[in-house]
Amino acid sequence: MYRFLERRLVEHLRAFLLRAYGLEAANIVVEQPPKIEFGEYALPLAFELARKLRKAPRKIAEEVVAGVGTIPGFEKLEVAGGGYINVRVNRAEVASALIADEAPAAEVPPGKVLVEHSSINPNKAAHIGHLRNAILGDTFVRMLRFAGREVDVQNYIDNTGAQVADVVVGFLNIEKKSRAEIELLAAAPRFDYVCWDLYARVSQWYEEDKTNLQSRSATLHAIEEGNNETAAIADLISVAVLKRHLETMERLDIEYDFLPRESEILHLHFWDAAFAKLKESGVLTFENEGKNKGCWVMRRAGTAKSETTAGMEDTANGNVPDSIAEEDQKVIVRSNRTVGYVGKDIAYHMWKFGLLGRDFGYRKFYRYPNAHECWISTIHGETEHPHFGDVAEIYNVIDARQSEAQNTVIEALRGLGHDEAADRYTHFSYEMVALTPRCAAELGYQLSEEDKSRSWIEVSGRKGFGVKADDLLDALIAAARTEVDARHPELSNAERADISTQIAIGALRYFMLKFTKPSVIAFDFKDALSFEGDTGPYAQYAAVRASNIFRKGGFDPDRFVRESDGGASAAPHDGAAGGDGASRVSTIDFAKFLGGESADDIWELWLTAAKTSYIVGQCIATTEPAYLAKHAFQLAQLFNTFYHRYPILIETDEDRKKFLLTTAALVRRELIRVLAIMGIDVPPVM
RNA sequence: GGGCCCGUAGCUCAAGCGGAUAGAGCAUCGGAUUUCUAAUCCGAGGGUUGCAGGUUCGAUUCCUGCCGGGCCUACCA
Numbered sequence: 001m002y003r004f005l006e007r008r009l010v011e012h013l014r015a016f017l018l019r020a021y022g023l024e025a026a027n028i029v030v031e032q033p034p035k036i037e038f039g040e041y042a043l044p045l046a047f048e049l050a051r052k053l054r055k056a057p058r059k060i061a062e063e064v065v066a067g068v069g070t071i072p073g074f075e076k077l078e079v080a081g082g083g084y085i086n087v088r089v090n091r092a093e094v095a096s097a098l099i100a101d102e103a104p105a106a107e108v109p110p111g112k113v114l115v116e117h118s119s120i121n122p123n124k125a126a127h128i129g130h131l132r133n134a135i136l137g138d139t140f141v142r143m144l145r146f147a148g149r150e151v152d153v154q155n156y157i158d159n160t161g162a163q164v165a166d167v168v169v170g171f172l173n174i175e176k177k178s179r180a181e182i183e184l185l186a187a188a189p190r191f192d193y194v195c196w197d198l199y200a201r202v203s204q205w206y207e208e209d210k211t212n213l214q215s216r217s218a219t220l221h222a223i224e225e226g227n228n229e230t231a232a233i234a235d236l237i238s239v240a241v242l243k244r245h246l247e248t249m250e251r252l253d254i255e256y257d258f259l260p261r262e263s264e265i266l267h268l269h270f271w272d273a274a275f276a277k278l279k280e281s282g283v284l285t286f287e288n289e290g291k292n293k294g295c296w297v298m299r300r301a302g303t304a305k306s307e308t309t310a311g312m313e314d315t316a317n318g319n320v321p322d323s324i325a326e327e328d329q330k331v332i333v334r335s336n337r338t339v340g341y342v343g344k345d346i347a348y349h350m351w352k353f354g355l356l357g358r359d360f361g362y363r364k365f366y367r368y369p370n371a372h373e374c375w376i377s378t379i380h381g382e383t384e385h386p387h388f389g390d391v392a393e394i395y396n397v398i399d400a401r402q403s404e405a406q407n408t409v410i411e412a413l414r415g416l417g418h419d420e421a422a423d424r425y426t427h428f429s430y431e432m433v434a435l436t437p438r439c440a441a442e443l444g445y446q447l448s449e450e451d452k453s454r455s456w457i458e459v460s461g462r463k464g465f466g467v468k469a470d471d472l473l474d475a476l477i478a479a480a481r482t483e484v485d486a487r488h489p490e491l492s493n494a495e496r497a498d499i500s501t502q503i504a505i506g507a508l509r510y511f512m513l514k515f516t517k518p519s520v521i522a523f524d525f526k527d528a529l530s531f532e533g534d535t536g537p538y539a540q541y542a543a544v545r546a547s548n549i550f551r552k553g554g555f556d557p558d559r560f561v562r563e564s565d566g567g568a569s570a571a572p573h574d575g576a577a578g579g580d581g582a583s584r585v586s587t588i589d590f591a592k593f594l595g596g597e598s599a600d601d602i603w604e605l606w607l608t609a610a611k612t613s614y615i616v617g618q619c620i621a622t623t624e625p626a627y628l629a630k631h632a633f634q635l636a637q638l639f640n641t642f643y644h645r646y647p648i649l650i651e652t653d654e655d656r657k658k659f660l661l662t663t664a665a666l667v668r669r670e671l672i673r674v675l676a677i678m679g680i681d682v683p684p685v686m
Numbered sequence: 687g688g689g690c691c692c693g694u695a696g697c698u699c700a701a702g703c704g705g706a707u708a709g710a711g712c713a714u715c716g717g718a719u720u721u722c723u724a725a726u727c728c729g730a731g732g733g734u735u736g737c738a739g740g741u742u743c744g745a746u747u748c749c750u751g752c753c754g755g756g757c758c759u760a761c762c763a
Binding site for chain 1 (some may be wrong): 687688689690691692698699700702703704705706707710711712718719721722723725726727728743744755756757758759760761762763
């Protein structure tokens, strides 16, 4: 709603500027006033125009206000200060549209979106860093779906890499386990924890004697080769750990559609197809000398062509591949003819955009309780399967450390002549989760003096140092359970368990979303286990309080606003609102309750509730989910103030009571919707 | 050496394309309606936005330089 009105305002302003001054305004900045008293929108455009029109800003602002005319849905424009234009909407009109949950159909770009997230090495338990990735990714998926996009969720599985090989080495060379024994372990609960510890021991074992590393390369080679006992063991381990990852993520309500694996990229020869095209287009060059002699290399992203070769390009007919300075070379194919992971990634991304000319085999892998099927790549697949890949846009949720590799893949696509694909390739980059020194000490890590002075300490899978995802979830559930038990002894065991879980997930998902992406999260149990203030449970509690009003008052919130369908899975609102409610409360009277300065506080609540799709749009455009967490918190905060200030059920003026109930119903609906987009449920009671 | 990111209150973080008095939470201190209430609400203190310049009517935001920190820069993945 808010978004729609803003667009309409801009259109009118643009028309006016053209009419009055003959100006084509490319970009009209619309701000939100610092205080609700100033109106709903603020325009600094008079300042920008002052130079161009050679007039005082204030004078221009006055002309705009006088000349722009009436705009449907708007009350008035007014000049403030030295030239600000503050804009006021017609509150009653906005309110009635909000109650009906009317939203003009937004234009949805064509084509499918592919979001890749999680991508955890299947050799050990998921940890808090993986949680940040999965929660960011899953929330972004929900945002895209809320905006009407069709989305495929992929989780890339590196099942043939060194990390899996290490755990295989651990079982075979250190533990001396047989295949049958490993199978037995893999079937036990939390096999991923076993691997977590073993992985750390293997790293230790390598350090003790460097010759032990030979086991790794032999194992790695056998795995890549396939069709042997070692490869079979690697497969059974990686599949078992992968299933554990899916279970862990399922606890957070995170699901995937497809699990492409590196083994298939290898065995279905994706690379061969890509290699041919990369050679043909000159993206790859063969080095005849230097330290990379015998390798196929490409220019690393972010490195510039050297002066000499760039200058000679014109005369050389442009056909000769530029030589790349040694330090700017990225080895794609090693001198022993094997392909590095960036090469595989290039092939994989050509597949994503439907540019490779090959496809995976598919089989069903995991069925969620809601009957949703998650598919996995395989060599010979089922004949009937959904169509993955060949998408219009991709988002790769991968931490910032891989930005150079990501950019190299993008440059490869450009070099192949696929600029349109490269432009729709987004590296959804975020910073890592580390531990505060205090948290590290709690986990038994010996801190050096230098460590103690750091603001964070990086987790390390190799050292087995970090907080496992399931452990954190268990701790959160236990902490929530203590509170729920104390508050609601009358509830059954199962009910208290459910509520505790919902609160734990709310706390965790909110915690991972409240930080902006470039911020390193210095993890600390004290902050993560907090249920007060700027947290998920705070927002959940506000929604529960809204429900309490209706339950205790014996009202149905449905009667006051058009019900939300839960948000995340919603199709774009069709706007063909159901004005069916004979019992629905009339909205006409509300003008008197929403008008004037005395109603500013309640109006601010309504206005904030109106911003959800506007905020989601911002989040998508900037790939920054943190704005939505901020929005949820603001809405909850404003509601809590309202809740405290206006006791509804004892209100004696019936019209005013209806108005207050409508306010609560509206906020309840929007809060539930916003939280659903973040993957957070609202418990029945708290 | 080169590339990317960061530096804001005691702590952890916000601040849409440059805009109005730089905001929250935590912590500290002081308060709160017998109500739909306390996983809450109200109030107080707390800031030279790392430093120095520049651009601008206006800079936490853009530019340059410095200081401090992180990540990347392997024929590992």
